[in-house]
Amino acid sequence: MPRLPLLLSAGSAVCRVFLAFFIAGMALPGFGQAFTEVGTSIPGLRYPSIAWGDFDNDGDLDLLVAGDAGAGAITRIYRNQNREFFDIQANLPGTSDGAVAWGDYTGDGWLDFAITGTGTAGRISRIYRNNGNSTFTDINAGLPGLEASTLAWGDYDNDGDLDLFLTGYTGSAYVGAIYRNLGNDLFVDSGITTVRGGASPSAQWWISILMATTISGWRASPQTPPRGKARGCIATTMASSQTSAA
Ligand SMILES: [Ca+2]
Ligand SMILES: [Ca+2]
Numbered sequence: 001m002p003r004l005p006l007l008l009s010a011g012s013a014v015c016r017v018f019l020a021f022f023i024a025g026m027a028l029p030g031f032g033q034a035f036t037e038v039g040t041s042i043p044g045l046r047y048p049s050i051a052w053g054d055f056d057n058d059g060d061l062d063l064l065v066a067g068d069a070g071a072g073a074i075t076r077i078y079r080n081q082n083r084e085f086f087d088i089q090a091n092l093p094g095t096s097d098g099a100v101a102w103g104d105y106t107g108d109g110w111l112d113f114a115i116t117g118t119g120t121a122g123r124i125s126r127i128y129r130n131n132g133n134s135t136f137t138d139i140n141a142g143l144p145g146l147e148a149s150t151l152a153w154g155d156y157d158n159d160g161d162l163d164l165f166l167t168g169y170t171g172s173a174y175v176g177a178i179y180r181n182l183g184n185d186l187f188v189d190s191g192i193t194t195v196r197g198g199a200s201p202s203a204q205w206w207i208s209i210l211m212a213t214t215i216s217g218w219r220a221s222p223q224t225p226p227r228g229k230a231r232g233c234i235a236t237t238m239a240s241s242q243t244s245a246a
């Protein structure tokens with residue numbers, strides 16, 4: 001019986017994991033299924049970013065979570081062990097008001113991730129390479145630090161590797177740029193800056209959709225469709241989990 005995890009996270013301090021059960025009589029009207037909450041130690045977050053991804057390749061979806069926990073911003077990776085979620089202590093800079101997205105930019109079968117936002121390290125945009133042993137390395141990609149941002153992986157140049165679209169605010173300028181993956185942990189600004197984003201959280205989702213659908217050859221990563229914030233967050237996460245579980 002398929003069980004598709006769903007994580008709810010919105011502007012308020014809500015962060016809960018549910019499992020879907022296809023059980024007759026428990027169905028939600030219009031969805032054909034019901035959800036049962038799974039208790040976790042994941043704190044409630046404001047200005048959150050979340051993404052499902054099987055970072056340890058054990059066949060189940062794990063969680064990358066960032067946001068303002070009240071006492072400060074956090075960024076954590078939770079390993080899924082029999083539907084319990086454990087912080088792997090990845091020692092990542094806490095961020096909020098940004099975005100996270102899994103994507104195997106190295107093509108080695110291990111999910112890497114990108115993160116933007118503001119927090120303990122100021123405004124950041126970073127790419128972390130998965131070392132395959134539950135540790136991650138900042139590749140120092142040289143991306144502009146962004147707040148009020150979003151991002152998406154996609155192979156815009158059809159060369160077989162994932163490139164990165166970023167949009168957000170540097171503190172003095174709005175940025176909307178695609179960074180081309182050159183291999184060997186190198187990314188370079190493609191020069192495609194037709195859309196400048198970060199003006200408002202509600203606009204960013206549409207900017208991502210616009211870029212993902214209008215740039216010739218763009219293919220969003222199956223693990224990381226263009227993400228939304230605030231109002232788009234719940235639906236996008238549901239779509240991500242279902243795509244990943246397919
Ligand atoms: Ca896993
Ligand atoms: Ca990888």
Ligand SMILES: [Ca+2]
Nearest residue numbers: 155159161163
């Ligand atoms: Ca590419």
